[in-house]
Amino acid sequence: MATNASRGKAEENKPSVLSTLPKELPLDFLKTITDQFSEERNLGTGAFGTVYKGIVPDGETIAVKKLAENSPVARDKLFTNEVQNIMALNHENVVRLVGYCHEAQKKVVQNNGRYIVADIVESLLCYEHLPKGSLQKNLFEVPDKMDWDTRFKIIKGICNGLLFVHSIPIVHMDLKPENILLDDNMVPKIADFGLSRLFGQEQTRMNTQNVVGSYGYIAPEYLYRGEISTKSDIYSLGLLIMETTTGQKNCPSNEPSAVQFIRNVREKWTELHIATRYPSLNADRLQQVKRCIQIGLECVEIDRQKRPAIENIVDKLNGRCASRSE
Structure with a gap:
């Protein structure tokens, strides 16, 4: 029995x-x-x-x-x-x-x-199904603000996911907070591959006349010249990293590439401001915040050749020194 x-x-x-x-x-x-x-x-x-x-x-x-x-x-x-x-x-x-x-x-x-x-x-x-919903919802619509450790874990997770996607190589083409979903443990997952492009082994970029994407997250070389490469995703990733770090929303209004948002972060998020914004963090964690702001700003360079590769970003987030890819 x-x-x-x-x-x-x-x-x-x-x-x-x-x-x-x-x-x-x-x-x-x-x-x-x-x-x-x-x-x-x-x-x-x-x-x-x-x-x-x-x-x-x-x-x-x-x-x-x-x-x-x-x-x-x-x-x-x-x-x-x-x-x-x-x-x-x-x-x-x-x-x-x-x-x-x-x-x-x-x-x-x-x-x-x-x-x-x-x-x-x-x-x-x-x-x-991920019941916690999108990063957009959790960053900007939920009253309980995320602590720094959760934000940093989300940034690292998104970068690890993109490292995997770019290794295939697939370009996502629509990275934004709405397309990052969170599981019950706040582990981020990249979603919505409807605009993604699969690259050939030798191919590093392609051109298109049909530009589609999300206003405020589109890389300038794609917007104005139709150029698609993994560096298009890096531009959007930089905005994602800065939004997650600062807790401030990129509201593009009339700017498809978020020029004003980037300018505000560059001017405002100094070491003094970081320490004021996160008063309870120790020196190591304040360094993490500073590093994320620096990485985010490097990712949104107008010249795509100056943006770091995803491998270098992951290294930097893990505390390993890496030079920017040219």
Whole structure:
């Protein structure tokens, strides 16, 4: 006869429903677990779609992103980018893609004043659910301000995630606080690879005439010349590091590359200001704050060649001296 202990052990070893599912998920299943994409399950809406909370039969939760039909980038391109570029990624600082759906359904739609039955393709992406939400929310919307150790841990985690992404090499193209999600232990995870580009082994940069990205985080060489490289991400990373360190929001208003925000940080965040802003920190931690401000400012150099490589940034954050890459 099975004891309670042995029954408990069997339950423990039982695989989760999620781990037994195929990567390509049926649309009906995603409708069921999101309660037909109900408003109560809406976790947030952005330019590229709406994210819903999905509850699988064993109670595990996932985030289901339904791509918008009228997004700034074609849905098929967003879908392909996310699936191809992050399905294989496995790193503690990158959000895990657990499944996807690309399914045509017959719908009655209006066309030239007539109603016709057409095949409408729904594109959905499913990720691990991170209930703490975005860095944006935790930095600027939650009343309890984060202490310095948490901020520093988040900065290091984002940089470790980007080091992994750039090693593939993938350029993310949309780093900003909304696209960094936090788990229950405040471990940051880079999310939203809809704009990402995969580079060939010998390729260091490419040009595009179709500039898309988030206002206030776009590197100038991409904005004005359509140049894409890993250094485009470094520019956005610098802004992220400065926002996390200072607790001040980059509000670009009419400046896509955050010139005013950068100027304010450069002028205001002196050693004296850092000591005033963080009065309870010891000398080592004050040095960490100063180092993060310095790294952030190096990352937003107008000349991309002067920005440090992600390897050097990680070295500096870990207290290892590294010269800037030219």
